[in-house]
Each structure stands twice: as structure tokens, then as C-alpha cells.
Amino acid sequence: MTDALQITRDGGVVTLTMNEPASRNALSDAMREGLSSAMQDLSVDADLQAVILTGSGGVFCAGGDLKKMLANHKAGLVTGAEDILPRMKYLHRWITLLRDLQVPVIVAVDGPAYGAGLGLALTGDIILASERASFNASFCKVGAVPDGNLFYSLPRMIGLQRARELFYTGRTVHAEEAQRLGICMEVLAVDDLLPRAQAIARMMCDTSRTAFAMTKAISARSMELDSNALLELEAQAQAICLSSTYHKDAIDRFTKKQPPRFDFR
Structure with a gap:
């Protein structure tokens, strides 16, 4: 466990809670390190039966840490593509481990899942949303392309035309529309979200x-x-x-x- 990522375990069910609500659970260095370490451990955990991924403070994940990105630019730490590629490769290593876990991954989205946070949410096998959840492929607003494996996951989930519309407009999709589009499976009251995710995870423990x-x-x-x-x-x-x-x-x-x-x- 790190300060940024809380890890709890109930038998074979592991719950990962992103826990930097002051930054809207952005993918800070600490958050990335916590998720990377957790994925390395879980990928070789023989007793693991299901994973729940969620966020704290009424936020799932706001995506990239824009304040840190700006600070890096001002400090002259970003001078070309070669400065960005290692960070992207690092993201890809642990998000691929999450995507390829051999057990059910249930994602419980409460509040915003924006940018790379949307990509993170869509790595799940089952995505649940609270009534106040929202989804946004916001990359176009900062002159970036979608990341977090969204070029793969979103078109397969909602179709290429609709995925392009979300990529091109950067508009927010709220919970009910997200369910209609197929981004999430269920929309629940805030207090029912995590219990529902836990119930599904427990049921999955009895599978082969x-x-x-x-x-x-x-x-x-x-x-x-x-x-x-x-x-x-x-x-x-x-x-x-x-x-x-x-x-x-x-x-x-x-x-x-x-x-x-x-x-x-």
C-alpha cells in the first residue's frame, strides 16, 4: 500500500482504491508507482480471485497530472518526444498487466473518469457507475491524442463512429448515457456502488x-x-x-x- 493507492484484501478479492482526492485521483508519480507495483504483485498472485478498482472522494480518476506536466515544461524537462516516450512506456507496462489479469476486474466508477482515467476504467471486465459518474475522453482539449489504450477499448465498446465523436469533441458523457452507449453495465446509487462491485467479485470467486x-x-x-x-x-x-x-x-x-x-x- 502507498499513500496514493489503498489496497485491501478480503480472501481472494483485492480492492484497489485510488486515494488522492485533492488532485481528483490524477495519475501522479505516486499513483502510477502504486498502480505499477500493485499490478506486478497481482499478476503473479496465485490466490487472487477478483479485483475491484475504484477511487475515493467521489472521483474515479481525472487522468494525467496536468500540474506536474506544466511544471516539467517550465523546468525545461520536456524538450522533445524522447522525454515523453519513457513515461508512456511505463504507463503501458502496468496498464497492460491490469488488462491481462486472469481474474475478473470490476471497475466501480464514482464521479469523473476523464482522460487516461477513462482508459483505466475501460480496462475492466465489468464497469459499474454511480449516478454521479461521468466519462470524458478529454485529450483534444489539451492538444493530445487518446491514451490509456483507448484507441483499442473505446471503439470496441461503443463503435468507431461514436468513439471518434467522443475523441473529437471531448464532451462529457454522464452515467445514464454511458449505460446506453455500453460504457458501463449498470448505474447505481452512490451508496450501492461498492457493495454491488463486492457482491459481483464474491460471486466470481466460485468460478473456474x-x-x-x-x-x-x-x-x-x-x-x-x-x-x-x-x-x-x-x-x-x-x-x-x-x-x-x-x-x-x-x-x-x-x-x-x-x-x-x-x-x-
Whole structure:
């Protein structure tokens, strides 16, 4: 745990809470370091079953630390692209680890998810929003291109035309519209947001970790590969899953009319 990022654990469920509300949980150096360290640890955590990512103080994440960026320019620390590329590569390393975690990632967005904060939110498998949540690909307002993997995630989530409209206008999308567009799955009262995320995470703990990891990995490539390539991945994954202990236990329970271990409600 760092001051910028709080990490709590309940069994196999880890909750990451961005905790610099004074800066609207911007991706400060401390926040980036906290997230990078957490992703390295979680990516090799054999007991991990689900992750919840959220923010504190009624804010998810305001994106890049613009005050620090300005200070770097004034201090002459940014003279060309070569000064920016290492920071982008650092961002990409830990956000890729988050994206590729082999367990469910539930994102609970309360308040603004702007800029790179929007990219961070869209790394989740399930995105929940509070009634006061808002989303904004605000990069055009500061003469930048979208980052945080948004060129990949947003068009796949809402379609290319709508993604371009949000990239080009930098307009704010509030919770109800975000749900209609498909950016978030559910909109909840503020007090219900985290309990709902926790309930989903607990339910996911009873899944087959092997089956979930393979489903996540293959579905992530479903818009890149052709049908035959996906069928091949499907066959390989199913061969592993249908010979697993979890599957044998599940069908045994079914034939004995016992409730399944996993019951998503």
C-alpha cells in the first residue's frame, strides 16, 4: 500500500482504491508507482480471485497530472518526444498487466473518469457507475491524442463512429448515457456502488479460474481473429476445461441435483 493507492484484501478479492482526492485521483508519480507495483504483485498472485478498482472522494480518476506536466515544461524537462516516450512506456507496462489479469476486474466508477482515467476504467471486465459518474475522453482539449489504450477499448465498446465523436469533441458523457452507449453495465446509487462491485467479485470467486482466464483471453481477441482462428482457440481451451477437476465436480453436482458452486445472481 502507498499513500496514493489503498489496497485491501478480503480472501481472494483485492480492492484497489485510488486515494488522492485533492488532485481528483490524477495519475501522479505516486499513483502510477502504486498502480505499477500493485499490478506486478497481482499478476503473479496465485490466490487472487477478483479485483475491484475504484477511487475515493467521489472521483474515479481525472487522468494525467496536468500540474506536474506544466511544471516539467517550465523546468525545461520536456524538450522533445524522447522525454515523453519513457513515461508512456511505463504507463503501458502496468496498464497492460491490469488488462491481462486472469481474474475478473470490476471497475466501480464514482464521479469523473476523464482522460487516461477513462482508459483505466475501460480496462475492466465489468464497469459499474454511480449516478454521479461521468466519462470524458478529454485529450483534444489539451492538444493530445487518446491514451490509456483507448484507441483499442473505446471503439470496441461503443463503435468507431461514436468513439471518434467522443475523441473529437471531448464532451462529457454522464452515467445514464454511458449505460446506453455500453460504457458501463449498470448505474447505481452512490451508496450501492461498492457493495454491488463486492457482491459481483464474491460471486466470481466460485468460478473456474482456468475457464475464466481462457474466456477472457480468447474474447479479448474476438474482434481481431477470423472465425476459424477463434474456433481453434475454442477447441484447445475446451479440451483443457472439460478435463478439469472443476468441470467434473460441476457435472457431478448437476447429475445429483445439487446446486452449482457458481450461481451468478
